[in-house]
Amino acid sequence: MASLKALRQRIRSVTNTRQITKAMKMVAAAKLRRSQDRALANRPYSTQMGQMVQALAARVDKASAPPLLGGRSATQKRVRLVVFTADRGLCGSFNSSAIRAVRSRVAELQAAGAEVTLTCVGRKGNDVLKRQFEEIIRRVHIGVGRNLTFAKAEEIARHLLHDFDQEGFDACFIVYNAFVSAMTQTLTWRQIIPVPEQEEGAPTLASPPTCEPEEEEILARLLPHNVAVQIFRAMVESDASENGARMTAMDNAVRNAGGMLRRLRITYNRTRQAAITTELMEIISGSESLKG
Amino acid sequence: MSVIFQFDLITPEKLVYSHQEQMVTVPGAEGYFGVLPGHAPLISMLAMGVLTVGFGNDATRYAIAGGYAEVLPDHTTILADRVICWDAIDPEAVAAEKQEAVEQGLAVVDDKAHSHYWQERQAFADVCLSVHKQYLARSSS
Numbered sequence: 001m002a003s004l005k006a007l008r009q010r011i012r013s014v015t016n017t018r019q020i021t022k023a024m025k026m027v028a029a030a031k032l033r034r035s036q037d038r039a040l041a042n043r044p045y046s047t048q049m050g051q052m053v054q055a056l057a058a059r060v061d062k063a064s065a066p067p068l069l070g071g072r073s074a075t076q077k078r079v080r081l082v083v084f085t086a087d088r089g090l091c092g093s094f095n096s097s098a099i100r101a102v103r104s105r106v107a108e109l110q111a112a113g114a115e116v117t118l119t120c121v122g123r124k125g126n127d128v129l130k131r132q133f134e135e136i137i138r139r140v141h142i143g144v145g146r147n148l149t150f151a152k153a154e155e156i157a158r159h160l161l162h163d164f165d166q167e168g169f170d171a172c173f174i175v176y177n178a179f180v181s182a183m184t185q186t187l188t189w190r191q192i193i194p195v196p197e198q199e200e201g202a203p204t205l206a207s208p209p210t211c212e213p214e215e216e217e218i219l220a221r222l223l224p225h226n227v228a229v230q231i232f233r234a235m236v237e238s239d240a241s242e243n244g245a246r247m248t249a250m251d252n253a254v255r256n257a258g259g260m261l262r263r264l265r266i267t268y269n270r271t272r273q274a275a276i277t278t279e280l281m282e283i284i285s286g287s288e289s290l291k292g
Numbered sequence: 293m294s295v296i297f298q299f300d301l302i303t304p305e306k307l308v309y310s311h312q313e314q315m316v317t318v319p320g321a322e323g324y325f326g327v328l329p330g331h332a333p334l335i336s337m338l339a340m341g342v343l344t345v346g347f348g349n350d351a352t353r354y355a356i357a358g359g360y361a362e363v364l365p366d367h368t369t370i371l372a373d374r375v376i377c378w379d380a381i382d383p384e385a386v387a388a389e390k391q392e393a394v395e396q397g398l399a400v401v402d403d404k405a406h407s408h409y410w411q412e413r414q415a416f417a418d419v420c421l422s423v424h425k426q427y428l429a430r431s432s433s
Contacts, residue, residue, distance in 0.1 A: 041306040048302065048369055052335060052362055150304045150373075158405070209333035209363070212322055218337050222360065225373075232304050 004275065007268045014264065018257035024090065025250035032182060032243040038148065039179045039240035046233040053226050057195055060215050068223040071170055071194035078115045078169040080138075080193075081105065082160065082231070084176035084238040085125030087145050091242055092249035095124040097187055098175055105175075105189075106133065117169065119160065121235070138163060145239055153232035160231075161224055164193065176234040177241035183248055185241035192230045195223070297329040298367045299345065301354070303375055308354075309345070316368065317344040318361050327368050334363040340415055342423055343370065349430075353378045355423045357416040374416065378427040381420050390417035 002010075057069055083102050085095045102118070102125075109116050119139040120126035126140045139159050144152060160172065172193035177185035211218055299313040317326045319341030338361055343354040357374035390413075397410030 038305070042304055044300070044307055045302045045304050045371060048362070049360075049371055052360060052371070056335065153304070209335045212320055212334060212336040218335065218360075221337060229304060 002267075002271070004268070004271055007264060007271060011261065011264050011268060014257055014261050018254055018261070021250045021253040021257060025247055025254060028091075028243050028247035028250060032240065032247055035148075035236065035240040035243050036179065036182075039236045042233055042236050046229050049226055049229050053195055053222060055209070056211070056215055056219055056222065059211075060219065066216075066219060066223060068164075068193055068227070069195050069219060072168060073170055076114060076171040078117075078167070078171075079109055080117050080119065080160070080163065080169045080172040082119040082121065082172065082174040082192075082234075083125045083129070084174065084234050085120070085122035086238075086242040087123040087142060089124055090249065091246035092252075094177060094185065094242055094245035094249075095122075095128070098177060099125055099128050101175060101187055101189075102129065103132070105173075106136075115169075117163075117167070119156075121156065122238075138167075144235060145242070148235055148239055150228070150232050153235055154228045156231050157224065157228035161227060169193075174230065174234050176238040177245070179237045179240040179244065182244040185245060188237075190230065190234070192227055195226070294329055294366070297327075297331075297365070300367075300369045301343075301345075301372060301375065302369065303372050308372070308375055308377075313345060313368075315347045317347075318370065319343060319356060320361070327363055330365045331363050331368070333365070334361070336361045336363070338370070338372070340412070340419055342419065343372075343375070353423055353426060355381065355416065355420045357412065357419075376420055376423075378423045381424040381427070383421060383424050386417050386420045386424070390414055390421075393417060 057065070060069070081102060083098060085098050089095065106116050106118075116136055118129065118133060118137045119141070120129060120137060121141045121144055123142045126137065126142070130137055141156055141159075144156075163169070164172070171191065174190050174192055176188055176190075178188040180186055296312040296314055299309070299311060299316055300307065301309040315326060315328055317324055318336070319339045321337040321339045324341070325336075338356060338359045340358050341356060343356045345352045345354070354372075355376045355378070356370075356372050359370060359372035359375075362369045362371070393410045393413035397407055397414065400407040400410060
């Protein structure tokens with residue numbers, strides 16, 4: 001059995017840990033409110049943008065379409081994955097689920113003979129993935145969480161499009177944790193290059209609109225812009241999810257620490273009681289033997 | 293035919309304005325156009341300029357840095373890259389931003405896309421300043 005002193009130290013350290021996790025939970029909860037608003041505020045824009053791109057895409061000929069829309073080739077031989085993770089840890093399975101998904105996807109694609117490259121947004125994803133995939137990570141963006149602006153998304157998109165022109169990958173996917181509620185995030189894969197075919201049953205524009213200027217001209221600007229929009233969406237969704245995940249994880253940690261403290265206190269008191277009893281026994285038996 | 297239509301002004305960062313309107317005037321890439329209820333369906337690219345919501349003395353103006361408009365008979369949506377309402381413009385902050393854009397633009401060499409970006413920032417600052425002047429003129433009249 002552990003000594004009383006060791007138990008006392010352990011109780012103190014668990015109490016401190018509980019204090020810290022409680023504080024982190026509060027911080028995450030406060031941040032969650034803000035980033036949740038931001039994620040929800042972004043949805044009308046990106047949804048509308050998606051519909052508009054697809055309405056225009058349906059009107060142009062696939063064969064003559066720009067590569068951002070039609071893709072360079074029918075097969076996906078060279079693929080870029082953009083991974084969104086947090087800059088910091090201590091948020092449950094938030095980072096690890098994204099990383100695990102990317103790992104298995106890379107293995108799958110490589111087994112199929114595709115050439116895969118990665119863009120990491122967020123420090124954690126880069127830290128873990130570079131151990132295994134250092135040679136295929138092309139770009140790393142860190143500190144995005146502190147600078148959640150559309151300008152930042154445009155910057156990431158600019159790098160991505162630069163690579164698209166230079167390296168000529170056929171397809172680009174993004175992976176991020178979409179925000180559902182503070183408790184739940186769903187890992188989402190989304191193809192951003194080329195623009196995916198319209199889903200069945202998706203809402204479409206009522207009647208074919210006139211375009212000003214011509215479709216091709218609009219698309220030439222709209223498509224790169226859409227890449228930035230999709231990246232921005234992933235950024236804000238991922239940020240909201242991160243804070244939700246951290247809040248939940250810290251809440252669990254606070255509860256676990258509470259349970260652990262209760263068990264430690266019981267052990268501590270029992271041990272103390274046992275020590276006192278032993279001492280008493282020794283005193284009593286000592287005085288008994290003096291009497292006799 | 294109804295006399296109003298649903299008008300939404302959205303940026304990537306938020307839903308700026310959503311209301312029933314009688315008329316908006318939009319800076320299209322090929323010239324300003326007015327939207328009234330029952331307008332023919334149209335998708336248009338927007339130029340940098342001034343978006344006017346409503347008409348006459350009740351109009352509200354926005355400085356807009358480009359984007360896209362989707363017009364349907366009963367619903368018009370503006371997807372703006374950047375937009376500022378004329379009563380929210382702080383001329384000093386805009387002037388500082390313009391100054392920065394000018395300096396940054398001069399510092400860029402050999403990168404067309406990048407220097408173009410700063411030129412746009414500078415032009416947008418000019419639009420903001422002129423819209424702000426209109427706002428002051430209206431408030432004082």
